[in-house]
Structures are given as structure tokens and as C-alpha cells.
Amino acid sequence: MPDIIKLLPESVANQIAAGEVIQRPASVVKELLENAVDAKANSITLIIGQAGKTLIQVIDNGIGMSETDARMSFERHATSKIQSANDLFHINTKGFRGEALASIASIAEVEMKTRQHDSDMASYLLVKHSEIKDQSYCQSEPGTSIAVKNLFFNVPARRKFLKSDPVELKYVLEEFIRVALAHCDIKFRAIHNENELYNLPVSTLKKRAIKLFRKTYEDKLIRVDEETDVIKIEGLIGNPEIAKKQKGEQYIFVNQRFIKSNYLNHAIRNAYDQLISSDHVPFYILFLEINPEKIDINVHPTKQEIKFDEERVIYNYLKVSIRHALGRYNRVPILDFENENSGFRRTPRLATNNTSSTQASGQPRASLSRSAPVMRNWQSLYQTDESIDLEDDSDDEELTIPSSASGDILTTTLIDSPEIKEPVQIHNQYIIVQMKSGFIIIDQHHAHQRILFEKYLDKLNNSEALVQKQLFPITIEVTKDRKPIVDALQPELKQLGFDIQSFGGDTYVANGIPAGLEDSNLQEIIDQLIDQYANNISLDLSKNENLARSMAYSTAVKKGKELTVKEMKAIIDELFACQTPYLSPTGKKCFVSYELDDLEKQFN
Numbered sequence: 001m002p003d004i005i006k007l008l009p010e011s012v013a014n015q016i017a018a019g020e021v022i023q024r025p026a027s028v029v030k031e032l033l034e035n036a037v038d039a040k041a042n043s044i045t046l047i048i049g050q051a052g053k054t055l056i057q058v059i060d061n062g063i064g065m066s067e068t069d070a071r072m073s074f075e076r077h078a079t080s081k082i083q084s085a086n087d088l089f090h091i092n093t094k095g096f097r098g099e100a101l102a103s104i105a106s107i108a109e110v111e112m113k114t115r116q117h118d119s120d121m122a123s124y125l126l127v128k129h130s131e132i133k134d135q136s137y138c139q140s141e142p143g144t145s146i147a148v149k150n151l152f153f154n155v156p157a158r159r160k161f162l163k164s165d166p167v168e169l170k171y172v173l174e175e176f177i178r179v180a181l182a183h184c185d186i187k188f189r190a191i192h193n194e195n196e197l198y199n200l201p202v203s204t205l206k207k208r209a210i211k212l213f214r215k216t217y218e219d220k221l222i223r224v225d226e227e228t229d230v231i232k233i234e235g236l237i238g239n240p241e242i243a244k245k246q247k248g249e250q251y252i253f254v255n256q257r258f259i260k261s262n263y264l265n266h267a268i269r270n271a272y273d274q275l276i277s278s279d280h281v282p283f284y285i286l287f288l289e290i291n292p293e294k295i296d297i298n299v300h301p302t303k304q305e306i307k308f309d310e311e312r313v314i315y316n317y318l319k320v321s322i323r324h325a326l327g328r329y330n331r332v333p334i335l336d337f338e339n340e341n342s343g344f345r346r347t348p349r350l351a352t353n354n355t356s357s358t359q360a361s362g363q364p365r366a367s368l369s370r371s372a373p374v375m376r377n378w379q380s381l382y383q384t385d386e387s388i389d390l391e392d393d394s395d396d397e398e399l400t401i402p403s404s405a406s407g408d409i410l411t412t413t414l415i416d417s418p419e420i421k422e423p424v425q426i427h428n429q430y431i432i433v434q435m436k437s438g439f440i441i442i443d444q445h446h447a448h449q450r451i452l453f454e455k456y457l458d459k460l461n462n463s464e465a466l467v468q469k470q471l472f473p474i475t476i477e478v479t480k481d482r483k484p485i486v487d488a489l490q491p492e493l494k495q496l497g498f499d500i501q502s503f504g505g506d507t508y509v510a511n512g513i514p515a516g517l518e519d520s521n522l523q524e525i526i527d528q529l530i531d532q533y534a535n536n537i538s539l540d541l542s543k544n545e546n547l548a549r550s551m552a553y554s555t556a557v558k559k560g561k562e563l564t565v566k567e568m569k570a571i572i573d574e575l576f577a578c579q580t581p582y583l584s585p586t587g588k589k590c591f592v593s594y595e596l597d598d599l600e601k602q603f604n
Contacts, residue, residue, distance in 0.1 A: 003346075006060070007194075008391065011525070015131055019246065022103055022104060022107060023099070023149075024052075024162060024163075024168060024171055025048070025050070025051060025052025025053060025056055025151055025162075025166070025168055025171070025172055026171035026172045026174065026175045028052065028056050028100075028104055028108075028148050028151065029046065029048070029052065029056055029058075029172050029175045029176060030175040030178075030179070031100040031101075031104065032056065032058035032146055033058060033146070033175065033176065034100075034129065034179065035058075035146075036058050036060035036062060036144070036491060037179065037183055037186065039060055039063050039064070039143070039144060040062050040063050041061050041062035041143060042061065042186055042187065042190075042202075043061045043183070043186065043187040044059070044060045044186060044187070044188050044189075045057075045058070045060075045062065045188075045189040045191070046058055046176055046188070046189065046190045046191065047059070047191045048169075048172060048190075048191070048192050048193075049192075050165055050193070051165040051166070051167075051168035051172060051192070051194060052151065052168060052169075052172050053150075053151060053159075053165070053168065054149065054150060054151075055147065055164065056148040056149070056151070056172075057146065057147040057148070058144065058145070058146055059143070059145045060143045060144055060145075061141065061142060061143040061145075062143050063116065063118065063143075064114045064115045064116040064117065064119070064122075064142055064143055064144055065114045065123070065144060066116060066119075066123075067123045067461065069123065070112060070114050070123045070125055071135065072131070073108075073112075074101050074102050074105050074125070074130075074417055075102060075131070081200055084560075101146075103251040104148055105127040105128070105129075105130055105156050106129065106130045107149060107151065107152050107153070107154060107158070108147075108148045108149060108151045108153060109126075109127075109128045109148070109153065110125075110126075110127045110128070110146065110147070111124075111125070111127075111143065111146070111147040111149070112125045112126075112127075112145070112146050112147075113140040113144070113145045114139060114140070114143070114144040114145070114333060115140050115142050115143065115144075116142065116143070117142040118521050119142075121137040121138070121139070121416060122137065122138050122139065122140035123135070123137065124136050124137065124138040124140075141266075144532075152382060161552065163537065164246070164537050165484075165486055166485050166488070167483055167534060167537050168204045168410065168535055169192060170435060170481045171485065171533055172336070172388025172481060173190065173197065173481040174187070174481070176190050176198070176210055178225060178251065178258040179258075180198070180200055180208065180212065181208060181209070181212070181251055181253075181285055182253050182256050182257070182258065182287075183203070183206045183256075184202065184203055184205050185202055185203060186202065187200065187202055187215075188200040189203055190480075192484075195480075197480040198211075198212070198480060198484075200212070203236065203341050205236060205285065205525060206218075206236060207371050209221065209236060209285055210600060213249060213283075213443050213479065214335045214477050214479075215381050215477065216477070217238070217242060217283070220238060220239040220241065220242050221236045221237070221238060221239070222225075222228075222236065222237050222238070222239060222281075222325050222326065222328075223235075223236060224236065224237055224286065224321055224322065224323065224325045225325075226320075226321040226324065227315070228317060230288050230290070230310065230313055230314070230317065231288055231313075231317050231318075232288070232289040232290075233287070233288055233289075233317065233318060234286075234287050235253075235284065235285045235287045236283075236284065236285045236286075237268075237282060237283065237284045237286070237325060237326070238282050238283025238284060239324060239329075240272060240275045240276045240282065240326075241344060242282075242283050242555050243272070243276040243277075243280040243281060243282045243283065243580045244280060244281060244283075244318075244527070245279055245281070245528070245540035246281075246527070246528065247281050248531075249283045249284075250265065250268075250281060250282075250283070251284065251285045251286070252264055252265070252282055252284075252286050252288065253283065253286070253287045253288065254288045254289075254290060254295065254306060255288075255289060255292060255554075256287070257289065259305065259306050260305055261305070261306070263311065263315065264314070264318060266282055266315075267315045267316075267318045267319040267322075268282065268286070268318065268319070268322055268517065269281065270319055270480050271318075271319045271320075271322035271323045271326065272322070272326070273325065276505055277560075279559075282568075284322075285573075286318075288314075288318070290308070290314075294308065294309045294310065295308055295309070296309065311585055314457045337418045346478060350402060351436055366517070391478065402432065416562075421434045422565050422568075423565065423568040423569065423572060423584035425444075425562070425563050427569060428559070428560050428561060429443070429445075429559045429560065430442065430444065430446060431444055431447075431563070431572065433572060435593070436591065436594055437596055438594045438595040438596040438597075438598070438599065439458045439593075439594055439596075440591050440593045440594070441589070441591060441592050441593075441594070442572065442575065442591040442593065443572065443591065444557055444559070444561070444563065444568075444571060444591065445556055445557060445558055445559045446583075446588045446589065447571050447575045447581075447584075447590045447591065448552075448556040448557045448571055448583035449552045449553060449556040449584045449586070450552075450575060450580065450581065450583070450584050450585065450590050451552075451571065451574045451575055451576055451578060452551065452552035452555060453548050453549055453551075453552040453585040454548075454578050454579060454580075456496060456547070456548040457548035458552045459494065459495060459496060459497075460492060460495055460544040460547060460548055461544060466497060466514070466515040467494075467498075467499055467512040467513070467514070467515070468497070468512055468513050468514065468515045468517070469496050469499075469511065469512045470510060470511055470512055470513065473509045473510060473511050474509070474510040475503070475507060475508075475509055475510075476500070476507070476508045476509070476510055476523055476526050477506055477507055477508075477523070478506055478508065478526070478527075478530065479506065480506055482530045482531075483506055483510070484510065485530055485533060485534055486500070486530060487502070489533070489547065492543065492547050493547075496514055496547070496551060497512070497513060497514030498510065498512065498513060498514065499511040499512030499513075510522060517555065524554075525554045525555060526554075528553065528554035529550050529551055529553075529554040529555075530550075530555050530585050532549070532550035532554060533546055533547060533550040536549060536550060548585075549585040549586070552585055553585075553586075557571075559561070574577070574591060575591070
């Protein structure tokens with residue numbers, strides 16, 4: 001029987017190694033930027049074409065490489081930071097050249113120009129399919145320029161599974177932002193398709209964060225600075241009022257290296273407990289300095305996951321540091337149920353006791369919307385000496401039931417009328433509707449998404465929406481990676497009723513919004529709309545279907561929103577007039593039904 005185990009050809013081995021490190025254009029960007037940082041550059045420029053599919057170029061003014069080092073950097077297992085196995089556990093750099101260059105060159109065409117500061121000429125190398133096609137001398141500025149062209153040209157299967165340009169651009173810029181945040185002492189530029197997206201001068205962390213994210217964050221960032229014998233923690237956290245439902249503005253660095261850690265994220269989120277609603281995530285950029293011997297960064301090929309020797313200690317230090325920073329700045333927020341979009345409201349530490357909304361015990365009052373006859377039925381059956389507040393602010397009367405001393409009270413409404421009863425909202429999340437054979441429970445958020453999805457899809461496919469002109473234009477900011485999406489969607493946004501025009505840079509002006517849409521939280525609606533659209537690009541959806549789904553998600557009534565009887569009836573009527581009332585656009589149930597017989601069995 002012949003031998004079946006053979007050594008792989010060098011080119012095939014390099015492609016396998018590339019598969020571990022180079023998953024998409026953003027992986028190349030990460031490797032090249034980190035190499036430029038370790039080359040002691042103080043100015044780095046990233047140039048990309050078609051989201052990195054056709055060109056990824058990084059130019060730095062670092063120390064450059066000699067002719068021999070330039071050639072060696074493309075060899076497998078060539079590195080500048082490891083001399084022995086023991087060095088694997090004492091890594092303080094990101095890797096000056098080597099490591100990934102051989103893998104990149106096996107799946108792309110790589111052109112390098114590098115010159116040391118004391119040299120008159122630069123070395124030029126052209127590498128394609130792991131083979132050096134040309135090596136010569138050329139003129140170039142001190143430093144290194146590496147251009148990666150036609151990524152995955154010889155791996156069509158890998159290239160086929162790359163996402164659309166907006167999605168890949170999002171990943172590329174995310175890597176750029178991570179490196180730029182970790183090195184505020186370096187000037188960075190990012191250029192995409194000849195358009196400058198970022199120009200970041202040397203600055204403080206706070207100024208860089210404002211430049212990368214939003215100008216409005218300037219007075220909403222809190223400094224964290226704690227040091228112990230085990231760990232040093234510094235950076236910025238966001239005021240609870242800028243917490244968002246979407247993730248994306250959370251960064252943790254360990255020894256200047258970006259990491260992903262659900263464990264540490266959980267510690268930070270716990271520090272904000274009771275300060276923001278459960279479905280929001282805070283803003284943070286945190287730098288942890290730990291003895292390299294106490295961590296292991298080699299548990300994943302991308303080195304974005306690490307292991308700590310003392311996980312629980314790190315967890316507690318991080319949590320306490322965040323709470324200390326929040327307490328130092330005297331942030332005392334509470335959940336604001338009147339504005340479900342913010343998820344946050346600050347109040348003074350010493351608030352006056354308002355008996356119209358709370359009892360002396362601090363327990364919130366429960367309220368049920370009911371018609372006048374039902375009110376009288378309830379009142380006649382359960383009349384007590386405790387006060388019952390009847391308000392007549394609308395067509396419906398509101399029954400307000402104060403909490404008992406123990407905080408627990410069971411209220412029962414008995415309805416004797418044989419007519420169809422009005423819907424009831426529970427927990428500001430579900431709508432209960434009586435049927436002849438039982439009852440149904442409607443999820444108000446999912447149901448409203450379905451209603452709006454079909455409404456917006458119809459407008460995109462068949463007609464133009466009404467535009468509600470604004471007396472005073474509203475200014476909107478978008479992040480750099482979202483700007484191409486907003487520009488590309490201008491015709492569709494106008495068809496939905498948005499009149500949004502570029503105001504220069506990453507700022508837009510809304511001169512009109514869809515009729516019936518509130519402008520008070522337009523910034524958040526646009527943020528959610530664009531985020532959802534970008535996330536859905538990878539799904540098998542048409543452009544109109546994606547936009548309609550994203551618009552429905554961002555404008556649908558949220559869980560926790562108190563509805564009037566009129567609003568509940570509108571949701572019920574419109575839901576069952578939909579073509580597909582059973583499921584939300586994302587496949588979640590809009591309602592569940594219960595038979596009366598099933599309910600009776602629960603009491604046997």
C-alpha cells in the first residue's frame with residue numbers, strides 16, 4: 001500500500017495559513033496597520049479601493065526595512081518579535097513585519113516599497129502567488145508602503161463569499177478605528193475610493209473619540225483612571241444617556257491590543273445596572289495594562305481573545321472602576337418610562353415625593369385603562385377606604401390603584417357586558433384581546449413592525465410617501481462608514497418621505513420627514529435605520545425589502561411604551577388587515593391565541 005501522507009507545496013501551505021488569519025479585507029488592514037505601528041511610525045495612511053477588494057495600501061513613515069529584511073518578511077515563519085518558544089508568553093508588540101505577509105502574498109498581489117532613513121534608495125518587491133516576481137531599487141520616502149491588490153484572486157470560492165462593499169467597508173473601518181483609538185500619538189488618515197473618510201491628527205483620547213464618533217459626545221464622556229498592583233485601568237466611558245440599543249461603540253484594549261471578551265463586557269454592563277435599561281449598551285473605550293506573564297494572547301489566530309490568570313479579580317476591579325467613575329461624576333439616572341427611546345433620565349438625588357405617581361413606599365402605581373361602566377363595576381365590587389384616583393383626560397377613564405404596604409396587590413376586573421370588550425395592555429408590552437372562543441395576546445412591537453413593513457414596502461414599490469416639511473431643518477450626524485449607505489439610499493429615502501441632504505462631512509440636514517413621524521428622536525431613528533440596513537445586507541433581501549424592514553424596526557412602537565385604547569385598537573385592526581399578520585418581518589410571532597377550554601383546564 002503506497003504512502004498517503006505528503007508534505008504540502010509551499011503555496012498551498014501559505015493559503016491554509018492565510019485562511020486562519022486573512023478572512024476578509026479587514027484582516028489585511030489589521031495586519032498592515034499593526035505592522036506600521038510597530039515600525040515606530042508617527043503618520044499612517046490607509047488607502048482602500050472597493051472596500052479593500054481591489055486595493056489595500058498602508059503607507060507609514062516608520063523605520064523601514066533593509067533589502068534583506070524586505071525579502072525575508074515574505075518568508076513563512078519569518079518574524080521580528082519571537083526568538084524562542086518562551087517569547088510567546090512575553091509579547092508586547094503587535095508584530096513588526098513578517099507573520100502575515102507570506103499568507104497575504106499567497107492570495108493577492110503585493111507591492112512593497114521600503115526605505116530606511118539612512119538609505120538613499122528604497123527596495124522594491126513585487127510578490128504574487130507567493131513568488132517574488134520583481135526585486136529592484138526605486139525612489140521613495142523613508143518608511144514603508146505596502147499595496148495589496150486583487151485579494152483572493154486565486155481563491156474564487158473565498159472571494160465569492162465576501163459581502164457587499166458597504167458591509168466590507170464597515171469591517172475595514174472598524175479595524176482602522178481600533179488601531180487609531182489605541183494610538184492617539186500617531187496621525188492617521190483613511191481614504192476610500194479617493195474620498196478621505198478620516199483625518200486624525202495627534203490628540204488626546206477624548207478628542208480622537210469625538211472625531212471618530214460624534215461631536216455631541218464631547219460633554220458626555222467620563223474619564224476612568226484606576227491603578228492597583230494587579231491592573232491599571234484607564235479610558236473613557238459614556239454618560240448613561242448616550243447608551244444605545246445597537247452594539248458597536250464598545251472597545252476594550254489589553255496592553256494596547258484590542259480584544260473581544262464577553263466576560264469583561266458583562267462586568268462593564270453590570271456597573272451600569274439600574275442606570276440604563278436592560279436592552280441598551282453603554283459607550284466605552286477602556287485600556288487595561290496587565291503583566292504580559294499573567295495573560296495568554298495566543299488562544300486565537302487573530303489574537304483578539306485572551307486568557308487571564310485571575311479572571312475574577314480582573315472582573316471585579318473593572319466593575320468597581322466603572323462604578324467609581326460614574327459615582328464621581330454624580331450620575332444618578334432612573335428609567336424613564338415616558339420616553340422609551342432614551343431609556344434614561346437624570347433626576348436630582350433628593351427628589352420630592354410626588355403622590356400622584358408614587359407612594360411613600362417608592363412603589364409605582366399600577367394603572368389600567370377602562371371604560372366608565374367597567375370602572376363603576378370594579379369600584380362597586382372592591383370599594384375600600386384607600387383612595388381611587390379617577391381621571392378624565394380623554395375619552396377613556398383611567399383607574400389608578402395605589403400599591404399596598406407590602407407592594408403586592410391583585411386587581412381583578414369583572415366584565416358582565418356581552419359586547420366585545422376593549423383590549424387591555426399588560427406590562428406595556430402585550431395587548432390582550434377577547435375572542436368568542438378565548439383570547440389572543442399580541443406583541444405590540446412585533447405587530448407594529450409587520451404593519452409598518454407592509455406599509456413602507458408598498459410605498460417603495462408603488463407610490464411616493466407624503467413629506468412633512470420642517471419649519472426648522474434638523475441636523476443629523478452619521479458615522480463615516482455609514483455615509484456611503486445614506487448617499488446610496490437617497491432616492492429610496494425620499495420615496496419614504498425623508499428629505500435629507502448632505503451638509504458637508506458627516507453631517508446631513510433633514511428638511512422633511514415622513515408624515516406622522518415624530519422629529520424629536522430623528523437622530524436615533526436614522527441611526528437604527530442605517531444600522532439595520534447594513535446588518536441586513538448579508539441577507540437574501542431586495543433593496544426595497546431591506547429598507548422597508550429596517551424602517552419598520554426603527555420606527556415601530558417599542559416594548560415599554562404605554563398605549564391608549566385607541567392606539568391598541570389601531571394596531572389590532574391594521575395587523576389583521578396585513579397580508580401576513582402572523583409573523584414580524586424578522587420571523588417573530590406577532591400574536592398567540594388561547595382557547596377558553598385550555599384556560600379552564602388550568603383550574604381543574
